[in-house]
Amino acid sequence: MTTREPLRVSVVAKEKEFRLYRASDFHDLPEMRYLVExxxxxxxxxxxxxxxxxGKSFLCLDLAAAVAEGVDWFGHPTQQGDVVYVALEGQAGLRLRVKAWExxxxxxxxxxxxxxxEDxxxxxxxxxxxxxxxxxxGNGSGDxxxxVLVIIDTLNRAAPGSDENSCPDMSGIITGATMLRMTTGAAVLLIHxxxxxxxxxxxxxxxLHAALDTVVAVDEDxxxxxxxxxxxxxxxxxxxxxxxxxxxEVGVSSSGKPRKSCVVESVEGYVSTKHMSGPRGSHQQVILKAAREALIEHRVNRFNEDFPEASFVGMPFNDLLNLVYEELDEVQKSHRKDRARQALKRLCEMGYLEMEDEYITPTPWSN
Structure with a gap:
């Protein structure tokens, strides 16, 4: 019986550049960005x-609505964007909760x-x-x-059969949540x-606690x-x-009994003096919408599950410009590209898009 030689793979390390910063350089670094301030x-x-x-699921449903609308949550400004709520518990009651919210x-x-x-x-x-x-x-047809946020309700139902007290099992849960975060580019919130x-x-x-960036406890007081x-x-x-x-009350059952659910109602508040606003220029609004759609499609098309971080490489500025400038159809054709270039640069300056080394990636935005 012969022994097979182990496969040897030659790996050429990619040259990486490091930069040394002084404290005086910190003002040039990006500030901390919040989904909820x-x-x-x-x-x-x-x-x-x-x-x-x-009431933690009621609270998170309320959070989802606030982020989707870009309105304050308990007085804290939110960064507006789409939210996905993975409802693994109480699906039947969720319809009543939405009706109660409305x-x-x-x-x-x-x-x-x-x-x-779905499971x-x-x-x-x-x-x-x-x-x-x-x-x-999405559901296709341009939808x-x-x-900006994916909510998993609950961690236990998303990991059936796992031993939450086991380090390997918990490591698998954390890795899965990280994969979802890296695929979507959204924050992932676990209800636990x-x-x-x-x-x-x-x-x-x-x-689990060590891997989390933020933990919020909910209890009776x-x-x-x-x-x-x-x-x-x-x-x-x-x-x-x-x-x-x-x-x-959200209606009556077939037997005539009232159907009820609950909504979150704040009993005390925090008021922020900060204000978040969306792009006001009509050209910026048109270009932002087109750019974000193009960048999402770019991320999806280049996704590789073996190298998920590579999905976050943005699109070259000029490539993106060539894809979106025709959207300014009310602008004279000879000026469209210049107007779109100005709008793209301004959107990057305001933080609605991010540009690094001429590569653009999307960021959440608010109206």
Missing amino acids: DIFPEQGLLCVYGSSGV AHHGRPFPSGVRFVF FFINDLKEPHQLGLKILH YCDP HPGKDAARGLRGHSS GEVIRWRLVKSKDGENGLSHGFKLKTI
């Missing part, structure tokens, strides 16, 4: 956890929130990858979904439960429910707000 960062792995029945707010639930009801296994890497691509493709001793925080192996920021890698821990679950 001072609470949830624009990128990363997030978690909201609390005991069963405390009745309470007097308007339709934001169309920027999409829901997924989803986060620790099977193929599924986060497939779900991520489906999210980016793109460009998410506390351990047997709630004072010790999240249920499961400590590697006297007559109200309170969410508390218990971990923030780049912010201030300890922010908290009280809320109640207000009961709303």
Whole structure:
């Protein structure tokens, strides 16, 4: 019996350039960007956890609506964008929750929130990858979904059969969540439960807490429910707000009994003096919409699950310009390209698109 020689692969290391910064250079570095100001960062792995029945899913549905509309959440400005809510628990009750939200707010639930009801296994890497691509493709016919947030309700239902106290099993869950984040470019929020001793925080192996960028705890506080920021890698821990679950009637059942659900109602608030606004120029609005669609398609087409980070390489400025400038059809043809070039550069300066070394990538934006 002969022994096969091990396969040897020659790897040529790509030359990487490093730059040394002084403290005086820091003003040139990008500032921390938030999905929800001072609470949830624009990128990363997030978690909201609390005991069963405390209201954490109601809270996250309220968060999803606020982000999709770009309105303040408990007084904290949000960065507007699409949201995907993967509802693995209480799908039947979710319809009532949406109806209750609409009745309470007097308007339709934001169309920027999409829901997924199929079973989803986060620790099977193929599924986060497939779900991520489906999210980016949307339902076809140009119905793109460009998410800034994906919510998994709940971690336990997304990892059936896993031992949350096992380091290898928890590592698989974290890897799956990271794959979903890298595929979509969105922050991923896991809804979870506390351990047997709630004072010790999240249920499961400590590697989960270590991997998370932000953790929000939800628990009862006297007559109200309170969410508390218990971990923030780049912010201030300890922010908290009280809320109640207000009961709303949403019709009657076939037997004539009233159907009810709840909505989140803040009982105290924080008011920010900061204001986020979207691009005001008509040319900028047209070019931003076209650019984001082109960049999403570019990301989808170049995605490689073996090298997911490569998906985040942007599109060269001039290539993107050539794809979008004809959208300015109300501009005289000889001037369209110049107007589009000006709009693209201005959008990069304002932070609605990011440009590094002449490569452009999308960022969330608000109106």
